[in-house]
Amino acid sequence: MSEYIAYGTGHLVECKDMHEGISVVLKAEQLGSVFGFPITNSLIMAWLVMALLIFTAYIFGRSLSLVPGKIQAGVEWAFEGAIAYMAEVLESEALARRFFPLVASIFIFIAVINEIEFFPGVGSLGLWHASEFLPVLRAPTTDLNFTLALAMIAFFTIEVTGIAMLGFFKYAGKYVNLKSPVGFAVGLIELISNLGRLVSFSFRLFGNIFAGEVMVLVAGYFLPYVLPAPLMGFEMFIGLIQALVFAMLTLFFIKLAIVEPHEAH
Amino acid sequence: MQQLFSAFGIDWHLLIAQAVNFGIVLIALWYFLYKPVLAVLEKRQETVAKGVEDAAKAEALLAGAGAESAKRVAAADEEAEHIVSAAREAGNAEKARLLKEAEARAVAVTKDAEERAKEVAARAERESEKEVARLAVLAAEKLLKKHYD
Numbered sequence: 001m002s003e004y005i006a007y008g009t010g011h012l013v014e015c016k017d018m019h020e021g022i023s024v025v026l027k028a029e030q031l032g033s034v035f036g037f038p039i040t041n042s043l044i045m046a047w048l049v050m051a052l053l054i055f056t057a058y059i060f061g062r063s064l065s066l067v068p069g070k071i072q073a074g075v076e077w078a079f080e081g082a083i084a085y086m087a088e089v090l091e092s093e094a095l096a097r098r099f100f101p102l103v104a105s106i107f108i109f110i111a112v113i114n115e116i117e118f119f120p121g122v123g124s125l126g127l128w129h130a131s132e133f134l135p136v137l138r139a140p141t142t143d144l145n146f147t148l149a150l151a152m153i154a155f156f157t158i159e160v161t162g163i164a165m166l167g168f169f170k171y172a173g174k175y176v177n178l179k180s181p182v183g184f185a186v187g188l189i190e191l192i193s194n195l196g197r198l199v200s201f202s203f204r205l206f207g208n209i210f211a212g213e214v215m216v217l218v219a220g221y222f223l224p225y226v227l228p229a230p231l232m233g234f235e236m237f238i239g240l241i242q243a244l245v246f247a248m249l250t251l252f253f254i255k256l257a258i259v260e261p262h263e264a265h
Numbered sequence: 266m267q268q269l270f271s272a273f274g275i276d277w278h279l280l281i282a283q284a285v286n287f288g289i290v291l292i293a294l295w296y297f298l299y300k301p302v303l304a305v306l307e308k309r310q311e312t313v314a315k316g317v318e319d320a321a322k323a324e325a326l327l328a329g330a331g332a333e334s335a336k337r338v339a340a341a342d343e344e345a346e347h348i349v350s351a352a353r354e355a356g357n358a359e360k361a362r363l364l365k366e367a368e369a370r371a372v373a374v375t376k377d378a379e380e381r382a383k384e385v386a387a388r389a390e391r392e393s394e395k396e397v398a399r400l401a402v403l404a405a406e407k408l409l410k411k412h413y414d
Contacts, residue, residue: 027274149283
């Protein structure tokens with residue numbers, strides 16, 4: 001007999017019975033495949049959020065006027081604030097405007113996913129397949145494929161920006177320094193920490209959001225109806241923070257990449 | 266490594282799919298959201314700058330208009346004064362002319378009257394001389410008649 005806890009995000013934890021306890025599903029469940037291409041529940045939710053974002057942006061973009069309403073004024077305030085902050089960090093208004101779409105999209109995409117994750121239906125609506133419950137929706141931020149893909153995009157953007165701004169040899173000189181043994185060691189450490197960003201970027205986001213879901217479910221297992229609600233509120237806040245952290249780190253690493261080698265230390 | 270990938274469900278198909286998803290979101294938000302919003306911000310900034318400039322221009326224009334109107338009023342004042350003084354001068358000249366003319370006419374009238382009086386006196390004298398002569402002739406006639414009778 002299998003019994004499933006199906007609060008908001010119930011897919012991560014399943015309670016087979018009291019003897020088996022809670023088991024956690026680390027990877028996104030595959031619901032099917034199209035021409036050998038796996039379709040997972042996190043992919044479906046990513047498409048859903050994309051559709052929502054694009055639709056909202058389309059409607060909003062069409063309704064813009066020179067005399068703004070409250071929502072438009074809020075969005076403009078946020079955009080102007082973000083660009084001003086980026087210009088301060090990058091020390092260039094032009095660079096801030098160039099990277100604003102990337103950084104803002106990272107924040108918006110992750111933040112919306114993390115907030116929608118706690119809406120009813122995500123994780124609780126699903127299919128029974130061979131006495132196994134497969135949720136149709138799973139937050140992409142709890143799927144390492146998504147966070148790693150974003151980390152790779154951020155990583156390549158950072159490296160390409162560094163090479164484009166400094167030139168290949170100057171940029172490579174940050175990591176391969178043959179002038180002194182200390183310089184060589186520092187360069188090597190830089191190189192490793194740079195590559196480590198792929199792991200830290202992806203696992204930070206994945207770990208935080210995944211752990212939050214597990215915590216909410218475990219809380220629901222111990223004290224149903226009462227404990228999960230405040231924890232969900234807290235996790236929604238964490239979701240915003242993690243979106244901000246991902247976007248800000250991308251911004252800071254872009255800044256580090258374009259700094260001249262001798263200024264960096 | 267393979268075990269790690271399989272535990273987390275890492276699949277290059279899904280990695281690419283999610284990267285493409287993000288790319289689509291980036292492009293769509295860029296096209297539908299960032300570009301129009303930033304364009305509106307820029308346009309508004311231009312409008313505000315233009316408004317400030319126009320206000321400064323209008324203010325300068327207003328100040329200029331004040332000076333211009335004061336200048337015109339002063340000019341009009343001056344012209345009015347000219348007109349009044351010219352009229353006054355013309356009036357005075359006319360008055361003097363009329364006086365002179367009246368005086369001349371009075372003199373002429375007086376002269377004429379005097380001449381006429383003189384003529385009357387002369388005629389009266391002539392007539393009385395004639396009368397005296399006639400009376401003398403009469404008296405002489407009377408005396409001669411008496412003498413010869």
